Amino acid sequence: MKTTRIVIAGGGFAGLYAAMHFNKRLARRADVEVTLISRENFILFTPMLHEVAAGDLYPGDIVNPLRRILRHMKFIDADVQAVDLNARRIHCIASVADRELEFEFDHLLLTLGSETNFFNMDGVRDWSVTMKSLSDAALLRNRMVALLEEASLQNDEASRRQLLTFVTAGGGFSGTETTGAVNDFVRETVRYYPQLREELIRVVVVHPGNFILPELGEELGRYAERKLRERKVEVIKGPRVANYDGVVVTLSDGTSIPAATLIWTAGVKPSP
Numbered sequence: 001m002k003t004t005r006i007v008i009a010g011g012g013f014a015g016l017y018a019a020m021h022f023n024k025r026l027a028r029r030a031d032v033e034v035t036l037i038s039r040e041n042f043i044l045f046t047p048m049l050h051e052v053a054a055g056d057l058y059p060g061d062i063v064n065p066l067r068r069i070l071r072h073m074k075f076i077d078a079d080v081q082a083v084d085l086n087a088r089r090i091h092c093i094a095s096v097a098d099r100e101l102e103f104e105f106d107h108l109l110l111t112l113g114s115e116t117n118f119f120n121m122d123g124v125r126d127w128s129v130t131m132k133s134l135s136d137a138a139l140l141r142n143r144m145v146a147l148l149e150e151a152s153l154q155n156d157e158a159s160r161r162q163l164l165t166f167v168t169a170g171g172g173f174s175g176t177e178t179t180g181a182v183n184d185f186v187r188e189t190v191r192y193y194p195q196l197r198e199e200l201i202r203v204v205v206v207h208p209g210n211f212i213l214p215e216l217g218e219e220l221g222r223y224a225e226r227k228l229r230e231r232k233v234e235v236i237k238g239p240r241v242a243n244y245d246g247v248v249v250t251l252s253d254g255t256s257i258p259a260a261t262l263i264w265t266a267g268v269k270p271s272p
């Protein structure tokens, strides 16, 4: 009996849901073999990533092991390096021990997601922080605490303000949620720094469209904007972030915002 081999590359939402579907439909079929390959052996619930950055959740709260969800399916923890469509072969490097692996397939589902797009802005790529992975969230949290500490040692008013200014580029899901989390965290935490005042904090989201959260439509986008403004977040609509040198964020309309942190959530491109 010939076995039909289905390979799913990428274990994010798309890959996992496809795998769950196959798991349910094909589990009893001896003539079909489904393999999920992903470079992490867990699914990350990105909509709650900002809560890890804000310290409201632990990293373990927003991940779920793929092997536990897909008990009857073959899972390979590996990084996909290349696909040979003619030979129907996929080449990978195992996530542990760097071992080279190769799999043949009859059908391939590519669900590798996206990676951050810096639109060829070298300064932004070199100096901004991103928000896509668990380590991004942990780094952002550590960074906020470190900046509060640094600002508390600084006497110069302008330097303190620069250290405590957080700019987010992009008002989609990721940018809006992260901005809210950063704002809540720093305003809440500054109370434990007697040398600092809340008024030194500036949290800004820069969004090129007419309203934030375009994924949800105008009404909800404007509602979210009102809520952010009530919490003292500045929402700048229209211009884009055009440059960042680690010290000043420059917008496409020429506005300069001195800021120690630029959070880049303004674009993705398909995984290479």
Ligand SMILES: Cc1cc2nc3c(=O)[nH]c(=O)nc-3n(C[C@H](O)[C@H](O)[C@H](O)COP(=O)(O)OP(=O)(O)OC[C@H]3O[C@@H](n4cnc5c(N)ncnc54)[C@H](O)[C@@H]3O)c2cc1C
Pocket: 009, 010, 011, 012, 013, 014, 015, 037, 038, 039, 040, 046, 047, 048, 049, 050, 078, 079, 080, 081, 111, 112, 113, 114, 131, 132, 173, 174, 177, 271
């Ligand atoms: C902070 C944040 C908040 C968000 N909030 C929301 C929200 O509230 N609502 C909403 O609808 N969307 C939200 N999104 C968007 C949502 O996360 C994405 O739309 C969704 O993850 C896309 O699913 P995907 O399966 O295509 O890609 P991904 O979820 O990115 O999955 C791709 C998978 O492939 C793996 N992979 C990539 N390259 C390789 C390789 N070479 N080899 C092996 N494995 C590889 C990755 O590790 C990952 O597991 C948010 C995103 C972020 C970053």
